[in-house]
Amino acid sequence: MRELSMNYKELGLKVGLEIHFQLDVDKKLFCDCSSSMKEKEPIAIVKRKLHPVASELGEVDVAAQFEYLRNRTFFYEVFKNESCLVELDEEPPHNPNEEALKVALQIAKLFNCRIPEQIFVMRKTVIDGSNTSGFQRTMIIGFDGYFEFKGKKIPITQICLEEDAAAIDREENGNVYYKLNRLGIPLVEIDTGVIEGFEPKEIEEIAYQIFLIASSTRKIRKQIGAIRQDVNVSISGGERVEIKGVQKLSLISKVIEKEVERQLELIKKGEKVQKETRAAKEDGTTEFMRPLPGAERMYPETDIKPIKTEDILKNLEIPELLNKRIERYEKEYKLSKSLIESLLKTDYFFFFEDLARKFPKIEPTVIASVLSSTLKEIERKEKVEIKLKEERLIEFFDALNRGFVFKEAAYDILKKMNEGKSVEEAVKELGLIPLTKEEILKIIEETRKEVADKKKLIGVVLSKVRGRANISEVIKMIEKLS
Amino acid sequence: MDIYEILKNKGISIGDKIRVDSIEGILMPRTEFVENDVIVLKMNNGYNIGIKFRDDLKIELIEKKKEQKLEKQKHKEFDPSKPTVSILACGGTIASKVEYKTGAVFPSFSPEELIEAFPEIGEIANIKVRKLFDLFSEDMQPEHWKIIAQEVAKEIESGVDGVVLMHGTDTMHYTSAALSFMLQDLPVPVVLVGAQRSSDRGSSDNRVNLVSAILFAAKGEIAEVVVCMHESSNDDYCAVHRGTKVRKMHTSRRDAFKSINISPLARVNYFERRIEYLTANFKKRDKSRKLKLDTNINPNVGVFYFHPGSKPEFLREMSKFYEGIVIAATGLGHIGINPGNDKLAKNFLPVIKELIEKGIPIVFAPQTIYGRLNLNVYSTGRILEKAGVIGSLCDWTIETALVKLMFVLGHTKDMNEIKKMMLTNIAGEINERIEYEL
Numbered sequence: 001m002r003e004l005s006m007n008y009k010e011l012g013l014k015v016g017l018e019i020h021f022q023l024d025v026d027k028k029l030f031c032d033c034s035s036s037m038k039e040k041e042p043i044a045i046v047k048r049k050l051h052p053v054a055s056e057l058g059e060v061d062v063a064a065q066f067e068y069l070r071n072r073t074f075f076y077e078v079f080k081n082e083s084c085l086v087e088l089d090e091e092p093p094h095n096p097n098e099e100a101l102k103v104a105l106q107i108a109k110l111f112n113c114r115i116p117e118q119i120f121v122m123r124k125t126v127i128d129g130s131n132t133s134g135f136q137r138t139m140i141i142g143f144d145g146y147f148e149f150k151g152k153k154i155p156i157t158q159i160c161l162e163e164d165a166a167a168i169d170r171e172e173n174g175n176v177y178y179k180l181n182r183l184g185i186p187l188v189e190i191d192t193g194v195i196e197g198f199e200p201k202e203i204e205e206i207a208y209q210i211f212l213i214a215s216s217t218r219k220i221r222k223q224i225g226a227i228r229q230d231v232n233v234s235i236s237g238g239e240r241v242e243i244k245g246v247q248k249l250s251l252i253s254k255v256i257e258k259e260v261e262r263q264l265e266l267i268k269k270g271e272k273v274q275k276e277t278r279a280a281k282e283d284g285t286t287e288f289m290r291p292l293p294g295a296e297r298m299y300p301e302t303d304i305k306p307i308k309t310e311d312i313l314k315n316l317e318i319p320e321l322l323n324k325r326i327e328r329y330e331k332e333y334k335l336s337k338s339l340i341e342s343l344l345k346t347d348y349f350f351f352f353e354d355l356a357r358k359f360p361k362i363e364p365t366v367i368a369s370v371l372s373s374t375l376k377e378i379e380r381k382e383k384v385e386i387k388l389k390e391e392r393l394i395e396f397f398d399a400l401n402r403g404f405v406f407k408e409a410a411y412d413i414l415k416k417m418n419e420g421k422s423v424e425e426a427v428k429e430l431g432l433i434p435l436t437k438e439e440i441l442k443i444i445e446e447t448r449k450e451v452a453d454k455k456k457l458i459g460v461v462l463s464k465v466r467g468r469a470n471i472s473e474v475i476k477m478i479e480k481l482s
Numbered sequence: 483m484d485i486y487e488i489l490k491n492k493g494i495s496i497g498d499k500i501r502v503d504s505i506e507g508i509l510m511p512r513t514e515f516v517e518n519d520v521i522v523l524k525m526n527n528g529y530n531i532g533i534k535f536r537d538d539l540k541i542e543l544i545e546k547k548k549e550q551k552l553e554k555q556k557h558k559e560f561d562p563s564k565p566t567v568s569i570l571a572c573g574g575t576i577a578s579k580v581e582y583k584t585g586a587v588f589p590s591f592s593p594e595e596l597i598e599a600f601p602e603i604g605e606i607a608n609i610k611v612r613k614l615f616d617l618f619s620e621d622m623q624p625e626h627w628k629i630i631a632q633e634v635a636k637e638i639e640s641g642v643d644g645v646v647l648m649h650g651t652d653t654m655h656y657t658s659a660a661l662s663f664m665l666q667d668l669p670v671p672v673v674l675v676g677a678q679r680s681s682d683r684g685s686s687d688n689r690v691n692l693v694s695a696i697l698f699a700a701k702g703e704i705a706e707v708v709v710c711m712h713e714s715s716n717d718d719y720c721a722v723h724r725g726t727k728v729r730k731m732h733t734s735r736r737d738a739f740k741s742i743n744i745s746p747l748a749r750v751n752y753f754e755r756r757i758e759y760l761t762a763n764f765k766k767r768d769k770s771r772k773l774k775l776d777t778n779i780n781p782n783v784g785v786f787y788f789h790p791g792s793k794p795e796f797l798r799e800m801s802k803f804y805e806g807i808v809i810a811a812t813g814l815g816h817i818g819i820n821p822g823n824d825k826l827a828k829n830f831l832p833v834i835k836e837l838i839e840k841g842i843p844i845v846f847a848p849q850t851i852y853g854r855l856n857l858n859v860y861s862t863g864r865i866l867e868k869a870g871v872i873g874s875l876c877d878w879t880i881e882t883a884l885v886k887l888m889f890v891l892g893h894t895k896d897m898n899e900i901k902k903m904m905l906t907n908i909a910g911e912i913n914e915r916i917e918y919e920l
Contacts, residue, residue: 118532
């Protein structure tokens with residue numbers, strides 16, 4: 001059993017978070033490729049070597065880099081529509097994606113950052129092959145920011161907009177295969193300063209708050225792999241250890257707890273904790289990756305002009321903070337905390353309000369639960385991918401609002417709609433054409449001949465009209481008759 | 483108001499560590515895109531930002547820039563068992579160092595620096611390096627070609643086994659054509675090489691290209707002027723192209739250089755350090771052969787690009803500046819002569835005749851880039867050829883036709899002689915057989 005009563009304050013726990021979010025924009029940061037990552041099969045593979053780059057004397061061990069790279073050959077998988085000559089390092093970058101830039105600036109504003117009057121794109125040297133160019137393009141969008149958590153200011157040291165790296169596919173005998181479709185997707189990195197005086201659970205909440213604040217822009221991707229965090233952990237007597245690639249926010253507290261345990265054990269044994277980078281595994285434990293790297297090796301990206309922020313900021317809308325919206329959903333729409341939470345996990349959190357405003361006759365909780373659970377249920381049970389665009393969902397809720405379909409039939413109708421059917425076609429195929437008053441009365445009368453008990457009667461009638469009538473109206477009709 | 487001037491008066495210059503309000507960093511130089519009132523600062527985390535100057539901005543000097551001492555590298559010993567290659571640098575930074583502290587990129591030219599950057603070249607050959615000039619490709623002039631040819635001749639006369647020319651890529655094929663005409667009866671290879679990706683990045687094609695070029699100069703059997711660059715987007719092979727048949731065919735790709743209307747002569751396997759020959763049709767290496775240097779050229783030749791809407795008057799105007807004109811003609815070698823007296827069409831025939839009569843040769847080259855001219859097929863072509871246009875049955879590129887005409891006009895002004903020389907294959911610029919698979 002793990003000690004639950006660890007006193008993290010006494011241990012001098014210090015944590016720093018680096019949280020990466022992919023932005024949900026159509027195009028990549030420095031070219032016009034699609035950022036959708038839908039293609040499965042590569043159309044070509046390009047073979048490349050990377051070479052050490054000499055820098056100012058004495059700083060980099062070129063010889064060691066040379067040996068490392070001599071034994072590695074990189075293979076880049078090219079995907080249609082999702083990689084072009086820019087990803088292949090065969091064409092200079094285009095101008096930065098304006099939408100991504102705006103979203104990043106919105107995020108910087110939401111975190112109360114200082115924004116430079118001119119932004120410079122930098123090249124950060126990376127030689128693991130994850131960037132075809134040998135560097136990652138990155139720019140500081142804001143710095144010296146903060147946000148409040150439990151009455152304390154959490155410092156945000158910097159917010160960067162950068163290109164995501166290519167994802168590794170496989171490695172065999174020094175041949176490393178990368179997929180180019182992820183390379184270049186706009187990525188925002190939010191770095192906190194040192195966070196002290198909090199429990200690991202609270203630090204996880206802080207990370208979640210960062211996610212919520214950034215999500216206020218409506219442009220944060222939530223899929224697995226679209227959010228990644230690095231966690232820096234140290235305790236008194238230990239050392240700063242960087243844990244890379246924590247894939248889920250909900251793993252953060254576990255990763256911190258395990259790392260504190262690991263450092264404590266080393267200290268107990270009288271061993272020295274090494275400054276190092278460790279990789280996070282799925283169970284929250286970590287493994288050694290490499291010694292902690294020195295200062296970033298950065299120099300200017302000369303192919304892209306500096307960006308003046310003044311004019312962009314003039315017309316920049318600052319979105320409502322997500323926390324405020326959550327409060328509103330609770331008060332105005334009477335959604336429960338758990339419903340809000342599951343809605344947050346979907347792509348429809350903001351869309352919910354558009355629907356609730358458009359269709360006042362539908363209970364907001366019905367809209368929220370269709371969006372957060374019915375659609376998920378179809379995915380899970382039918383093993384299909386929900387492809388319904390927002391306008392198709394509007395079509396469904398409009399029918400619900402008009403009384404053409406009923407909430408009990410939501411699962412079946414949406415399933416059909418996902419197969420490409422219109423609401424009308426779905427209703428016809430399922431035999432769910434709404435019953436007229438007369439038809440309902442007829443069913444009640446017929447059933448009454450067989451079932452005498454009123455409670456049972458309601459049950460049987462409801463099962464007969466299910467999905468074809470408004471239940472509360474049917475009950476009222478039975479009540480009236482008896 | 484230039485904020486950098488104000489800072490200078492305060493004793494702050496580029497490279498100094500300063501504090502602007504609460505932000506610490508190194509004062510960086512400004513590029514042409516940054517306005518006068520913006521301070522560019524490299525923050526401690528390595529990022530550059532621009533801060534607009536205001537009167538209430540507090541700027542303090544923290545530390546003056548420290549001068550960096552460059553360590554001298556040891557000179558590599560001469561190894562008599564290895565071939566010797568001379569590298570002449572004409573520009574284009576095929577090797578450079580990055581100073582991450584300031585973000586500055588410095589070109590490297592000494593043999594020590596080159597061997598430090600590319601240790602494997604020392605394993606291939608003894609290396610001599612000389613810088614001729616440091617020019618952007620687009621600043622290269624015909625007069626520079628003469629200097630390069632003379633310097634290459636000097637190196638060859640000193641007995642080296644091959645010469646490598648580092649050159650910017652944009653006009654590399656003009657230089658390679660010019661050298662092909664100027665350096666006749668070469669005993670050893672002369673290899674032009676460049677890079678399409680800047681040398682400060684780990685992905686630069688400079689290494690594969692330079693190593694392959696040096697290997698070819700040292701051991702290649704082809705004693706001609708050639709261009710050695712990436713064969714495909716992969717970092718595995720370099721193609722070796724004949725200097726008169728090569729053309730830059732892409733703005734940015736590594737494999738931008740292609741042989742036109744002919745196969746590359748050879749390819750270099752970078753991984754195995756092996757040369758594969760793709761033809762036997764070349765001049766073989768022979769160190770006893772005597773090089774013939776002929777740098778007589780007349781740079782007053784221009785190109786007229788014919789297009790719908792182009793004006794005969796402009797072609798006439800060009801003759802005030804040039805003593806010979808290459809016309810980039812359409813299709814098999816056509817420009818408008820309006821045989822049907824169309825109201826809108828233009829007739830170039832009078833001006834063509836007029837210029838040729840004045841002693842200005844008119845040479846055609848194909849706009850299509852690929853394929854051979856043939857002025858016999860349509861009456862337009864036949865009429866133009868009768869008027870004295872040169873180029874029927876030639877498959878040269880526009881650039882090679884231009885350079886050849888400069889070379890020819892450096893030797894004669896007689897129109898018959900010009901025509902004869904132009905149609906004589908001097909340096910493989912005319913390929914008699916275009917094979918199907920090309």
